[in-house]
Amino acid sequence: MVSIKICGLCSVEHALVATEAGADLLGCVFAPSRRQITLAVARQISEAVRAASTLLAHQPQLVGVFVNETPERMREMVHACDFDAIQLSGDEPPLFAEALADIPLIKAIRFDGSEAEAGWLALEQPHVRLLVDAHVPGSYGGAGVTADWQRATELAQHRPILLAGGLNPSNVAAAIHAVRPWGVDVSSGVETQGTKDTAKIRAFLAAARAAL
Numbered sequence: 119m120v121s122i123k124i125c126g127l128c129s130v131e132h133a134l135v136a137t138e139a140g141a142d143l144l145g146c147v148f149a150p151s152r153r154q155i156t157l158a159v160a161r162q163i164s165e166a167v168r169a170a171s172t173l174l175a176h177q178p179q180l181v182g183v184f185v186n187e188t189p190e191r192m193r194e195m196v197h198a199c200d201f202d203a204i205q206l207s208g209d210e211p212p213l214f215a216e217a218l219a220d221i222p223l224i225k226a227i228r229f230d231g232s233e234a235e236a237g238w239l240a241l242e243q244p245h246v247r248l249l250v251d252a253h254v255p256g257s258y259g260g261a262g263v264t265a266d267w268q269r270a271t272e273l274a275q276h277r278p279i280l281l282a283g284g285l286n287p288s289n290v291a292a293a294i295h296a297v298r299p300w301g302v303d304v305s306s307g308v309e310t311q312g313t314k315d316t317a318k319i320r321a322f323l324a325a326a327r328a329a330l
Contacts, residue, residue: 120294121301122326123280124308124319125183126153130166132314137167137178139323142301144178145205148195149185152312153305160199168200181205181224189217196221205249212237215246224280228253229269239273248273249303252283271297287321291329302326 124136125145133144144167146160147153155163164180171177180201184192185208192204203222206214211234215223225238226249238248250270252263265283273279278300285293286307294302308318 120299120326120329121280122323123181123301123303124305124322125181125282125303126305126309127163127314128153128155128159129314130162132316132319133163133167134170135316135319136323137170138174139320140176140327141178141319141323142176143181143203143303145181145183145303145305146199146201147183149183149187149207157195157198160195160201164200179203179222183207186210189214193218193221207251209234212241215241215243219243219245221245223247224249226251226282229266242277247278247280247300249280249282250299251303267293267296270299274299285322287318287325290322290326294326294329 121142123143123145124141126147127133127144136144146155146163167178167180181203182196182201183205196204203224204218205224207226223246225246227235227238228251230253250265250273252265263284265281270279270281274297280301280303281293281297281299282303285302285304290302304322308322309315
């Protein structure tokens with residue numbers, strides 16, 4: 119079954135909508151961006167999702183999204199918010215996998231040809247999963263640009279991947295059938311004028327589930 123991650127959540131309301139609609143992972147951005155949230159908001163989201171999950175049949179994993187942060191600081195923030203995993207969306211070196219060996223990691227790659235990315239592609243550790251995003255110079259995600267599905271498909275044949283980049287309710291089913299990823303990730307594709315859209319969140323989850 120394909121896992122579904124709704125990323126860039128900035129409010130309790132939208133986090134609960136995603137939870138109730140069956141999202142498997144919820145991403146909150148701590149890196150500087152228009153989707154960045156504070157520790158206080160992250161705690162509110164975490165507490166609300168944990169409380170709601172006790173009434174539901176499943177509990178989504180909470181993922182803290184960082185860009186070029188230190189392992190120590192990421193660990194502190196994730197523990198403070200009771201999050202389950204860390205997403206590395208910057209230029210982090212592969213040695214971070216060892217520094218954070220006790221925490222599930224998601225590492226974003228963009229097929230940018232960098233030495234660090236080559237290291238992550240060569241690294242195979244059970245607590246690390248790769249997220250394939252679009253290569254947009256100057257952007258660390260959420261740009262709404264479609265990723266390279268062909269290269270993602272090739273990678274997915276060897277390793278479980280999350281597919282991100284330009285997904286939305288209209289194309290997620292096609293992406294799942296084409297790439298066969300472990301999971302799909304969406305942020306801007308469920309937004310209207312830069313804000314999460316309740317109807318689009320539900321539509322994305324329904325479309326992804328129907329594609330299975």
